Amino acid sequence: MNNCIFITGAAAGIGRETARLFASKGWFVGAADRDEAALASLESELGDDRCSTHIVDVVDETSVRQGLADFASRTGGRLRLLHNNAGILKVGPFEKINLAAHRAVVEVNVIGLMTVLHGAFPYLKATPGAQVVNMSSASAAYGIPDFASYSASKHAVRAMTEALDIEWEPHDIRVCDLMPPFVNTGMVQQNEQGSRLFERLGVNLTPDVVAAQVWAQVEQPRLHRPVSMQFRALWPIAKSAPTSLTRRVLRKLWRQ
């Protein structure tokens, strides 16, 4: 089976919308998450002929490898698209968040992502035209105040994406990332104070818009460059403007 997608963090938010969208397009969806109850409700929504669910904690290598192997047993060893989406956010003044929480953000968002990439490589390699869509974030373009460890983790995702897109090209595997700004999901709803910055920037996406961007990567496989959506216009500025300018704007928005 060639049209198959494995999604981490599939039980909620962006991952769940991506699962729904790909299932509606006739793809077979492997939905991985650590939230067992939410996974069960997704499976009953999509049906077990269109979806397999896998209880996976992305920081636990054994569960990642088991989840991928179980998925591959349904797809004949194929993995056409890996949506590396599981992530967590911790918002607040850097010094007031304890180190264990900062460490968890980096572990899930960076080590977890790497663990899944490592485990998925043999299946991606075995699938012609395989693609990876990592979730970085608009905060991978800036160091956002109150998002220090999250911003750091998403910068790491950007760098992993750039490196692997080149490194895995000989294996016919394209790697890109999406860089959405504020998306209205449980992640930001639980961190209301942290979403204020993005609200001031006037951006508010729903998860189905991001899911459509994942699908767009399938339809336009040559467009495997970072996609920042509403931040796209700001991306060249962030890349080329003196950091002092970007920082001045952020400082102003943060203090409002």
Ligand code: NAI
């Ligand atoms: P969410 O909190 O709504 O959903 C995240 C899902 O990941 C949950 O189902 C959760 O159980 C799962 N998860 C968390 N840790 C896990 C782990 N260790 N192993 C397996 N599953 C785990 O979050 P949302 O908003 O859907 O975010 C998805 C991705 O998009 C994340 O990587 C996030 O950083 C990124 N993103 C989100 C934005 C937003 O504003 N919501 C903006 C930019 C990027």
